[in-house]
Amino acid sequence: MSTRSQGQSTPAGRPGSSRAGQQPYPAPGSSARPGGSRAGQSTYLSPRTIARDKWSRIFGGSAYLEAGPSNRLVLSIRSWVPAEVDFALDRFLQVSGQDPELLRFVELPGLLEGLVDLIRAFLDARVEDRSSSTFGLWVDQAKETTRRRACEAALVLRNLTTDKHNVGVVSKSKKIRPLIADVLEEGALEGGEDTNELRVYLLEVLEVIAEETPLALPGQQARSNKTGAIVPITEAPTSPAFRLFPLLVALTRSADRALVIASFRCLTALSLNDTSDAALALLTYESTEPLPKPLPHPIQTAIELLPIADADLGAVVLDYIYQHTLLPANAVLFCARPDLLQILRLVCTKLHLGAKKETIEVVLPLKGSEAEEWYKTQPPRHKRNIGLSQQRELSAKLEGDEISRLAALAEPARTLNWLRTVFEAAPDAEVTQVALWQAYRSEFEPLVALKITGALLPASDVIKMSSEAFVDALPMVIEQPEKRFVIRGMRIRDRTDMRTVYICRWSGCPAPLGPSSPSTLYWHLHHTHLAASPPPPKCAWSTCTYTSPQTSPSLLTADLTLHARTHIPSYHPPPGYGNPPEPHLDSQGAIPDPPITMQHERYHxxxxxxxxxxxxxxxxxxxxxxxxxxxxxxxxxxxxxxxxxxxxxxxxxxxxxxxxxxxxxxxxxxxxxxxxxxxxxxxxxxxxxxxxxxxxxxxxxxxxxxxxxxxxxxxxxxxxxxxxxxxxxxxxxxxxxxxx
Incomplete structure (x- = not known):
């Protein structure tokens, strides 16, 4: 007789044990490789076995995770002994949060019922308190402990429902759906804010089992999933099939963000059940008794939430609208809305949220072709590297002699003279800081590339120089109606007709075409308009609104003469800067044009x-x-x-x-x-x-x-x-x- 037959036994579930000695609930994860194990070969350990051994070491024993109706933790949670219940909940929370696959309801009979009973005890306590005269006036330690245990039990239930082996058990349970409906109804009553955490956990459970949870309206008929025939709804009026939908609709209007997100996720998942089409249809919601409810249909709430810049909320709202429009009746009514264009524009604002943006430059050799002429006619969404020879015909800001003069200057004199050449003082006008920087770059960046002038100043320095160029110019931030960064007190100088001749723009000038240079224009302004007797009280140049604060004729003339210089840029470089450097020429002796580049935005x-x-x-x-x-x-x-x-x-x-x-x-x-x-x-x-x-x-x-x-x-x-x-x-x- 062998040693085993004389009374020695091996633990159940391990290799070598007899079937008679095995437990009806094998240890989770115990398995061997196909073909059995041989001497010298190690037993295959599944991930469940490894996780189970880890928790056994943490808890100081394997009895807490052993399968069967006599599990230590299951018995503790159903004992109603406060210390034992807290002991079991603490360990269930730890395991379910990290390794929910270790706790399967089929292997731990009574666990699901124990969790449900803890939540139900909290509801019963609230019903009892509501019937007493002290409801809502105070909360003792026992009430808070009951609420905490209910929330912990709901959290364990939610964690375990994420395991696919537990979904079927929870879905078939006759206690889960009524419990969820009761908790949602309790939360809708006065003082239901303390159930928010509990409702969030149970709504996540409902989302998992939603596809197996039909919804119904009073007196409706539904089409069977299996046969396709129309069958009457036989659910009782107190059934969750009738109660859940109005409760979820109310939660979509909640002030709690977590409840709003959870309710929309549940409605989206519930719509996957074809028998729920009638309950989710907009036309039946608005016409079937006891509907309509005092709250709008969730589709209206979803549309109202579209403008909110919240990624999580936007995702659940769009997902619900998508599922809502899968139902033919809802899709038709949605497309027939008079505000459909505005709704779809809001939807389009979500297209690139979360996407990666990439800017790509494409070099186009368009020189000397018809494509170049076409390209010049396109809107300014592309950037052009403009050479010095092209500057005269493409830019109305600077002339050739102006470019040469400014290119020879060193910073910050170059920026200061450029500002006074291109812009002019205007107390009531403004220029955006971005436009100023882009204009500066477009003028001098091509010259830097051709090594005609020195490096550019930083954007912040260029913006600060505006206050030096014009005393009244002030960089500022405007908050209302929208945030804008501007420079108040200056504007772009109108130089349209100053390329070849210098036209006097003084209102009523008898000889506007007389001047031919900046100096003659300045002489003309002073002697013809400003030195008159009596002198004009304000500037009449084009649309300028400057009014002199002086009252004496001589001071008034002097002040307006100084102001008139802001309308006539100086074309003579200050002494000491020398001549501009000679540009690099190509084989034909012309200034080479760099290739034209197009910038395209691409999203991933x-x-x-x-x-x-x-x-x-x-x-x-x-x-x-x-x-x-x-x-x-x-x-x-x-x-x-x-x-x-x-x-x-x-x-x-x-x-x-x-x-x-x-x-x-x-x-x-x-x-x-x-x-x-x-x-x-x-x-x-x-x-x-x-x-x-x-x-x-x-x-x-x-x-x-x-x-x-x-x-x-x-x-x-x-x-x-x-x-x-x-x-x-x-x-x-x-x-x-x-x-x-």
Missing amino acids: AQLDENLEVTGLGFLACLVLRNVARTVKVALGNPAGGASVNSLAQGEMSIFEAIEAASEGTEQKDGVVARLEKIDFAEAKSGAEALMGLENKLVRTTVEDHGLGKILGEVLEVVTVCRKAMANREKAEENEVPMEA
Whole structure:
């Protein structure tokens, strides 16, 4: 007889033990490699086994995680002994937060019921307190302890629901959904703020089991998922199927951000259950008793939340709008909204949120070709490196002699003279700091590239120099109505007609074309207009509004003479700066032009672990695509593309279902029939909104390749809308009016 048969035994679940000695609940994670183990070969340890051994060392024993109805922690949590309950919750929180796969409800019978009982005890305590006269006046330690245990139990339940092995058990439980509905109702009552944490945890549980949670409206009929037949709802009026939807609608208007996000996530997940279509439909919400509720439908709340700059909130709102517009009735009503264009513009603001922006420079050898002439006519969204020979014909700011004079100056004299040449003092005018810096760069950056002049000053120094060039110029920040960085007290000098001759712009000048140089223009101003008797009280140059504070004629003339110099830039360089350096010439003796560069912006959308497009931009594109497909069907075109509802292969997409319903098959009664009889021709008004977004859609398609794959289908619908509108206008033009 062997040693084992004489009474020695090995632990259950280990190699060598007999089946008779094994426990009905094997230790989690214990397994061997296929083919059994041999002498000298190590046993394969699964990740669960490794995690279980780690926690056994932390807790000082393996009994706390052993499977079976006699688990130490399960018995503690169901004992109702305060110290034991806290002991068990503490360890369950630690394990479920890091390794939820170790705690499976099928291996730990009674754990789910124990967690539910702790939450239910908190609800019972609140009901009891509400019936007493001291409710809401004070909170003792016992009440707070009951609330804490309920929140910890809900957190453990939420953590364990994330494991796929526990989802089925929680979904089949008859206690979970009524518990969630009761907690949400309790939170809606007066003083329900202390249930916020509990509600957030249970809403996350509801989100996991939502696809198996049908919703219903009183007296409705629903279509069976399995047979497709219309069947009446047999749920009791107190069933969670009737209670959950109004409670979630109320939470979408909550002041608690976490509850708003959780409620929208639940509504999105609940819409995945086809039998809930009637409850989620906008038309039934507005017309079915006891609805409408005092709160608007969640789609209206979602639209109101679109402008908020919150990435998490924006993601759940866009996801809900996408799921909402997958239902044919909702898609049609959404496209028929009069404010659809404004809504879609808000959706488009999310396209590039979270994306990476890249600026690409493309060199175009356009010299001496027709393409160069075309390129010059394009809007100034591209940057040009302009050579000295091109400066005269492309820029109206400086002339050739001005460029040569300024290029020879050293900083800061170059910037100071440039400011006084290009700008002029104007007390009531302003120039943006960005425009000033860009003008400075456009003038001198090409010269620096050709080594004609020295390096540029920093932007901050150029802006500060404006106060030295003009005494009254002041860089400042304007907060209202929007934040702007400007320089008050100066404006761009009008030099349109000062390229070849210097025209006097004094109002009523008898000989405006007489001057031919800055000095003669200054002499003309002084003797013809300022030295008159009596002298003018204010400057009459073009639109200048300067009024002299002097009253004496002689002082008034002197003051206006000094002011007039701001309208006439000095063209004589100060002594001591020498001549400008000779530019580098090409083989023909001309100044070489650097190549023209174009700057393009390119966006890279967020990608998931499978390198597929994701993020806010992706959700925004899906919403736009739903609208486009609905409009396409409304215009009488067949719905193209695969199902947007991720249906099984062979089933119709929702837009194919819309088209089929429009043919008018059999007559049915009830809510489902109302959904199928929706007049989707109302969605034709959405075509105008799509056409209003055409430029934005084209630009996004070019700039973002990932989103362009989705928006390409939207642009195809826009093309269809354009053709339909052209055909309608042509038909109206050819229509012959009837005789009276």
